Amino acid sequence: QDYGGTAQSTPSAPPQKVMCVSMGSTTVRVSWVPPPADSRNGVITQYSVAYEAVDGEDRGRHVVDGISREHSSWDLVGLEKWTEYRVWVRAHTDVGPGPESSPVLVRTDEAENLYFQ
Numbered sequence: 001q002d003y004g005g006t007a008q009s010t011p012s013a014p015p016q017k018v019m020c021v022s023m024g025s026t027t028v029r030v031s032w033v034p035p036p037a038d039s040r041n042g043v044i045t046q047y048s049v050a051y052e053a054v055d056g057e058d059r060g061r062h063v064v065d066g067i068s069r070e071h072s073s074w075d076l077v078g079l080e081k082w083t084e085y086r087v088w089v090r091a092h093t094d095v096g097p098g099p100e101s102s103p104v105l106v107r108t109d110e111a112e113n114l115y116f117q
Helices: none
Strands: 016-022 028-033 046-053 061-068 073-076 084-092 104-107
Touching (some): 046 073
Antiparallel strands (some): 028 073, 046 061, 046 084, 084 104
């Protein structure tokens, strides 16, 4: 597929305005906007979100792949409560992934219901 007279390549900039909001003790909502048009280098086909606990039991890095390009947010579920996470987002073209966004820090809630504390 011809893209503006040049072959597609991977995005040269990450998604912008990455934000994370705790939605409870085990869920974080990640939101973003697409990379700037002049740095997409093709059609964005999907996004991926990577996350890792900063101080939790599970120090492994996890990646959610295949988030369709219509999405501008994604809920990370099954997280540890009252744990700080680092989150990155990257955009993909058919060629492959672009650079990761700068890490965003977010802490899950201590308890599911905070209204009575």
